[in-house]
Amino acid sequence: xxxxxxxxxxxxxxxxxxxxxxxxxxxxxxxxxxxxxxxxxxxxxxxxxxxxxxxxxxxxxxxxxxxxxxxxxxxxxxxxxxxxxxxxxxxxxxxxxxxxxxxxxxxxxxxxxxxxxxxxxxxxxxxxxxxxxxxxxxxxxxxxxxxxxxxxxxxxxxxxxxxxxxxxxxxxxxxxxxxxxxxxxxxxxxxxxxxxxxxxxxxxxxxxxxxxxxxxxxxxxxxxxxxxxxxxxxxxxxxxxxxxxxxxxxxxxxxxxxxxxxxxxxxxxxxxxxxxxxxxxxxxxxxxxxxxxx
Numbered sequence: 001x002x003x004x005x006x007x008x009x010x011x012x013x014x015x016x017x018x019x020x021x022x023x024x025x026x027x028x029x030x031x032x033x034x035x036x037x038x039x040x041x042x043x044x045x046x047x048x049x050x051x052x053x054x055x056x057x058x059x060x061x062x063x064x065x066x067x068x069x070x071x072x073x074x075x076x077x078x079x080x081x082x083x084x085x086x087x088x089x090x091x092x093x094x095x096x097x098x099x100x101x102x103x104x105x106x107x108x109x110x111x112x113x114x115x116x117x118x119x120x121x122x123x124x125x126x127x128x129x130x131x132x133x134x135x136x137x138x139x140x141x142x143x144x145x146x147x148x149x150x151x152x153x154x155x156x157x158x159x160x161x162x163x164x165x166x167x168x169x170x171x172x173x174x175x176x177x178x179x180x181x182x183x184x185x186x187x188x189x190x191x192x193x194x195x196x197x198x199x200x201x202x203x204x205x206x207x208x209x210x211x212x213x214x215x216x217x218x219x220x221x222x223x224x225x226x227x228x229x230x231x232x233x234x235x236x237x238x239x240x241x242x243x244x245x246x247x248x249x250x251x252x253x254x255x256x257x258x259x260x261x262x263x264x265x266x267x268x269x270x271x272x273x274x275x276x277x278x279x280x281x282x283x284x285x286x287x288x289x290x291x292x293x294x
Contacts, residue, residue: 019082021233024202025075025241025286038078042068042112049108049140056106056135058128063105069248072171072286075241076199077109079288080168081116083197087166088116097165100157100189103172104149106132113168114145121164122149123157155181159189166190168197171286173218174210180221187225190293195229198289204242205283226291243284252280 018029029035046068053065067073084099091097097118101110104122106129114120120142122133133149140147150158155178167186176182186196200218203211210218243250253261258279265276 017082019079019288020086021230022228022289022291023233023287024235025072025079025288026235026239027241027245028239029075029241030246034082035075035078038081039068039074042077042081042108045112045115046108049111049136052136052139055139056132058132061106061128061132067105067107067109071243071246071248071250072199072201072241072284074246074248076170076286076288077112079199080109080170080197081112083195083290084113084116084118084166084168087195088118091165098163099166099168100159100164102157102167102169102186103176104133105129106136108140109170110147111140111142114147115141115143116145117143118145118166120145120147121159122147123152123159124149125152127151155185157185157189161188162191164189164191164194166195166197170199171201173198174200174214179214179218183218183221183225187293192293194293196226196289196291196293198291199286201282201284201286203283204285205278207278208282208284222289222291225294227294229290229292240285243280243282250280250282 017034018026018032019034046066050065057065064070068077088097098121099113099118100121100123101113102123104110104124105126110120110122110133122129124130130149130151133147137147137149152158167190169186173179173182190196200210201208202215203209244252252258261279265279269276
């Protein structure tokens with residue numbers, strides 16, 4: 001990524017807010033009172049959102065109902081919320097700011113963003129999201145902002161050129177095959193100087209979407225269109241938040257269930273020439289970026 005952030009680069013962030021940076025998620029970030037304050041506020045919004053779930057949730061919806069209490073999302077959502085709050089506070093109080101949640105799914109988070117004062121456009125390829133969010137929007141408060149949904153059909157985002165002040169994308173970009181094309185679409189819909197807040201999972205084992213080669217390609221594409229909005233701070237390897245760390249580690253089979261799984265994967269599957277699956281399905285870290293469109 002470019003090394004010319006818009007502010008003086010500090011050596012560290014010990015005396016500042018843990019999220020006022022770009023970089024890998026750290027376990028120690030989750031020990032700061034600033035994280036706890038944001039996380040508690042998001043928990044409140046999610047509880048309200050889920051209290052209406054019976055009225056809007058389709059049985060076909062496949063994603064977790066409680067994404068906040070997840071190994072990476074407990075860091076990602078507070079990281080993005082902090083950047084949204086910073087951007088909102090830097091704009092005139094009466095300004096109408098428009099943001100998009102790229103790959104929104106059906107979660108509480110667009111409503112948390114709207115309560116900061118954003119008009120949030122949720123965009124996704126899944127028609128179930130359109131059905132469920134259209135039911136949820138009248139039920140869940142958006143504060144002084146608003147929430148709407150637009151379905152992605154084809155390769156273009158359903159947004160006009162320069163329509164947005166900000167785009168946020170929480171662990172979605174790494175699952176999109178056309179990384180470069182998606183980045184160019186984000187650039188198209190952002191106004192000049194607009195902000196992209198991006199989090200993505202990074203593969204640490206070599207069997208997930210964003211390994212070393214695609215990560216480098218993504219950085220090159222981002223570098224063509226964006227500069228750092230916050231300095232990039234290095235996280236010590238021992239402090240990196242990974243799949244099995246933090247307050248909400250990815251669940252792992254134990255006891256007899258573990259024995260059955262290992263027997264099937266390591267003994268039975270090889271007999272039939274099938275590839276075994278690892279005991280821990282994912283081994284990932286997560287990174288956050290706050291970027292400014294050139």
